[in-house]
Amino acid sequence: MANQLPTQPGVFTRASSGMVRQVRTSDVFWFGWQTIALSYIVFTVFSWVFYPGASMELATLISILFGLTIAACYALLAAVYPRSGAEYVFLSRSLHPAVGFALSFNFTFWQIFYVGLNGAFLSIYAIQPTIAAIGVQQQNQDILDVATWFGDGWGLFLSAGVAILAILALHLYGAGKYFKWQRIGSYIAVASLVVTLVVLILAAAGVLDFKANFDDLAGSGAYDGVISGGKDAGLSIGAPFSMSETLKFVLWPAFSLWFTITAVSFSGEVKNVQKGQLYGLLGAVVAMGATFIALMALYRGAFGTEFLQAASNGTPLDAAPFTPLFTAIAGGNVVLTLIMSTWVVTIAFFVLGTVFVYPSRTILAWSIDGMAPAKLGDVNSRYHSPHWSLIVCAAGGLFVLGLYSFTDKLGIVSGFLGLAINFLVVCVWSIFFPFVRRDVFENSPIAWRFGGVPVLSIMGAISTIGIVPVLYRLLVDKTFSLDLSYVVWGAVISVGGGFVWYVLWRAYEKARGRGVDTQFAEIPVE
Numbered sequence: 001m002a003n004q005l006p007t008q009p010g011v012f013t014r015a016s017s018g019m020v021r022q023v024r025t026s027d028v029f030w031f032g033w034q035t036i037a038l039s040y041i042v043f044t045v046f047s048w049v050f051y052p053g054a055s056m057e058l059a060t061l062i063s064i065l066f067g068l069t070i071a072a073c074y075a076l077l078a079a080v081y082p083r084s085g086a087e088y089v090f091l092s093r094s095l096h097p098a099v100g101f102a103l104s105f106n107f108t109f110w111q112i113f114y115v116g117l118n119g120a121f122l123s124i125y126a127i128q129p130t131i132a133a134i135g136v137q138q139q140n141q142d143i144l145d146v147a148t149w150f151g152d153g154w155g156l157f158l159s160a161g162v163a164i165l166a167i168l169a170l171h172l173y174g175a176g177k178y179f180k181w182q183r184i185g186s187y188i189a190v191a192s193l194v195v196t197l198v199v200l201i202l203a204a205a206g207v208l209d210f211k212a213n214f215d216d217l218a219g220s221g222a223y224d225g226v227i228s229g230g231k232d233a234g235l236s237i238g239a240p241f242s243m244s245e246t247l248k249f250v251l252w253p254a255f256s257l258w259f260t261i262t263a264v265s266f267s268g269e270v271k272n273v274q275k276g277q278l279y280g281l282l283g284a285v286v287a288m289g290a291t292f293i294a295l296m297a298l299y300r301g302a303f304g305t306e307f308l309q310a311a312s313n314g315t316p317l318d319a320a321p322f323t324p325l326f327t328a329i330a331g332g333n334v335v336l337t338l339i340m341s342t343w344v345v346t347i348a349f350f351v352l353g354t355v356f357v358y359p360s361r362t363i364l365a366w367s368i369d370g371m372a373p374a375k376l377g378d379v380n381s382r383y384h385s386p387h388w389s390l391i392v393c394a395a396g397g398l399f400v401l402g403l404y405s406f407t408d409k410l411g412i413v414s415g416f417l418g419l420a421i422n423f424l425v426v427c428v429w430s431i432f433f434p435f436v437r438r439d440v441f442e443n444s445p446i447a448w449r450f451g452g453v454p455v456l457s458i459m460g461a462i463s464t465i466g467i468v469p470v471l472y473r474l475l476v477d478k479t480f481s482l483d484l485s486y487v488v489w490g491a492v493i494s495v496g497g498g499f500v501w502y503v504l505w506r507a508y509e510k511a512r513g514r515g516v517d518t519q520f521a522e523i524p525v526e
Helices: 025-035 038-050 056-080 087-094 097-138 141-149 153-172 175-204 210-218 222-232 243-249 251-269 273-303 305-313 323-331 334-368 387-406 416-436 438-442 455-476 484-511 517-521
Strands: none
Touching (some): 038 056, 038 097, 038 251, 038 305, 038 323, 038 334, 056 087, 056 273, 056 455, 087 097, 087 334, 097 153, 097 484, 153 175, 153 387, 175 273, 175 334, 210 323, 251 416, 416 438, 416 455
């Protein structure tokens, strides 16, 4: 592997990118933990009823298993090419520069897209439900009106916009500072989550009476009325177990659990990249996947399976029928509500922080290779942060947030198809990489075999088996994405746009006498 790393500046105009290795293995774990976005379990549970007979827990377990193999593929390839830039670096160096750039462009586009959407989600699925729960418990319409303000129009744009700018400021102070605050936020979230789990366990055991508390707030018989209302609306309440529906539902937890892989975008900043990425990513998938399953089981036990499904049709309460609201009602105490809502808000805030990292590092890598304006490769000498690329991410996110806040053009999960295309290509390439790039593989720190077969190839094959059906579901599932044409065309344009950029920029650089092809013969500088 040492022979593959550049020891001289070579064709690069600088000997260093300016980034430094200041990220620990635990930081990778907490980054993956936050990326999984446990807060957004609300719309996973909310959508469950539309897959009659599906097991949320089993679907999540399946998603975990494939999430582990996908994460392994990315982590192992990152160990071979330990630089920031994710797929762009290892695909452009091992498969083809055009493929590496186009897929990187695709993922970067959607990550910036989700800077805006995750800002909105923080307001809609974290801040708004917290305030609404307090308003319901206090039976105070003024508080409920404040909650409503956070969910639409200027309230949504301003609250989410402030969060985007706050995250930008954290990142501008460097990875060390950002990951320090991420650790603090994660510790706080864990403490809040423990309290939530205890309350749900007590409610599931009957020590806390959710049904009685709900009826006290919504009116006598309201709990049973929600269930009968759901049945009258034609929802498949309490349908018998269905394996086919469970497999269809897998894409919902996958939309969270498969995205730990974005941590490979900052491989050049991880102190022990060979072990840090692998341990951090796999640990995050296991830990948060187990938490998903625990919460799903406890929600059903505490609130009742039929009620949880029927609530998707609405409740008599003047608040969105999301699980944080029901958890607060089960606790029956405003102070408990504030404590239990802390993990929801904290994780949602740092989920927003995670989607800044991938695009800012890939844009930096493009610039180093001469595939983007040189200015975007500037790194602050004091904080070691790629400040211009971070600002581009924030500006793009604010634009998307504006579209989401003031128009009805954007869907909640419409980018998953485009993102999953990257998963498929990386995992399929993982199957063949040890054979096509035999010398690189044999001299790498991950030249492991099981039964004579490269572990990377095994992980790639298993991952591909899991990704293909999810890709199919993304093309046909109208519960997951109402506007399928938007989903498909969004993916086509984002991938196609990457190829167009590559061809045009390469031609532009050649016309200036600065061919970029030689860049792809070696790994980028640190």
